[in-house]
Amino acid sequence: MPTDAIETLLALAHAHAVAARALEVQGLSFGELRLLLALRASHPGGRRPTELARDLELTPSGVTRALLPLEKRGIVERERDPGDARASHAKLTAAGATLLDDAVGPAAERAARLLRRLSVGQTKQLQRLLEEVGR
Amino acid sequence: MPTDAIETLLALAHAHAVAARALEVQGLSFGELRLLLALRASHPGGRRPTELARDLELTPSGVTRALLPLEKRGIVERERDPGDARASHAKLTAAGATLLDDAVGPAAERAARLLRRLSVGQTKQLQRLLEEVGR
DNA sequence: GACAAGTATTTGAATAATCACATATAGTGC
DNA sequence: GCACTATATGTGATTATTCAAATACTTGTC
Numbered sequence: 001m002p003t004d005a006i007e008t009l010l011a012l013a014h015a016h017a018v019a020a021r022a023l024e025v026q027g028l029s030f031g032e033l034r035l036l037l038a039l040r041a042s043h044p045g046g047r048r049p050t051e052l053a054r055d056l057e058l059t060p061s062g063v064t065r066a067l068l069p070l071e072k073r074g075i076v077e078r079e080r081d082p083g084d085a086r087a088s089h090a091k092l093t094a095a096g097a098t099l100l101d102d103a104v105g106p107a108a109e110r111a112a113r114l115l116r117r118l119s120v121g122q123t124k125q126l127q128r129l130l131e132e133v134g135r
Numbered sequence: 136m137p138t139d140a141i142e143t144l145l146a147l148a149h150a151h152a153v154a155a156r157a158l159e160v161q162g163l164s165f166g167e168l169r170l171l172l173a174l175r176a177s178h179p180g181g182r183r184p185t186e187l188a189r190d191l192e193l194t195p196s197g198v199t200r201a202l203l204p205l206e207k208r209g210i211v212e213r214e215r216d217p218g219d220a221r222a223s224h225a226k227l228t229a230a231g232a233t234l235l236d237d238a239v240g241p242a243a244e245r246a247a248r249l250l251r252r253l254s255v256g257q258t259k260q261l262q263r264l265l266e267e268v269g270r
Numbered sequence: 271g272a273c274a275a276g277t278a279t280t281t282g283a284a285t286a287a288t289c290a291c292a293t294a295t296a297g298t299g300c
Numbered sequence: 301g302c303a304c305t306a307t308a309t310g311t312g313a314t315t316a317t318t319c320a321a322a323t324a325c326t327t328g329t330c
Contacts, residue, residue, distance in 0.1 A: 005246035008258050009154050011265035016151035017192035018269035019144050034148055057152035062317050086278040086325045111140035117267040123143050126264040130146035132252040134153035197287050221295045221308040
């Protein structure tokens with residue numbers, strides 16, 4: 001029989017699958033939304049792919065590949081780092097910022113709907129507990 | 136700014152990514168482990184792919200494709216449903232059951248490690264809260 | 271100031287999963 | 301028992317993501 005720890009992670013996987021499915025909005029997958037929110041939260045100069053990889057718990061390679069279609073759609077742009085020729089900085093374009101603003105409202109609605117059975121306090125507590133998982 | 140509901144789901148996605156990474160064991164991905172545990176929990180006659188899809192929050196197509204390599208490796212086998220020629224039943228082979236038994240111990244260790252900052256009560260609570268997400 | 275070791279990023283090949291559609295079968299109402 | 305609709309599953313094409321290796325650059329050390 002699975003332990004309590006495993007059962008909790010099974011519940012985590014299930015909830016995540018439901019959430020990822022529900023949070024597609026404005027042609028953005030949940031993963032893309034996460035990426036764009038991370039970019040918006042970063043310094044105006046942008047965020048390095050390696051940092052994004054850590055933030056989003058992706059591989060650097062995954063970040064490269066996630067950025068590509070967003071660049072093509074004009075949502076994200078990149079600049080070379082003047083001080084380190086290996087590195088670059090990704091940031092939202094103006095169009096990307098607008099798109100994100102438009103997406104956040106509907107996303108928030110759906111998120112609230114997913115969590116509708118939890119009180120505000122329980123939601124906050126869930127967040128705190130999740131933030132303890134894995135670090 | 137993202138709402139509390141969105142922030143909670145971001146924390147959920149992060150925790151899931153960490154967990155999925157950590158729970159690979161014995162050549163089984165976390166997804167495969169989930170599938171095998173679902174099979175083990177089902178009736179001895181096996182479980183229909185469609186039911187598995189619901190259990191695991193996958194598409195039926197995803198189940199078909201997840202089962203394929205497991206069948207090839209002799210971990211899972213399928214039987215046609217005698218009463219309904221459209222349907223089939225997937226179940227663990229003896230080798231699959233053994234492999235799963237061997238995988239559960241290490242998986243439980245890693246799961247416990249991920250949750251090491253939470254008390255037993257908090258873990259249980261996290262599980263309860265997660266089970267309220269999306270239904 | 272060359273050289274070893276480390277860091278940032280990309281790429282090719284592979285795995286996981288999706289969607290839209292195809293196929294086969296079942297169930298229902300007449 | 302036919303026509304319709306619904307259900308179970310599989311398939312082709314596409315997207316997301318990984319790992320291992322390649323490339324390009326930086327840094328520290330002697």
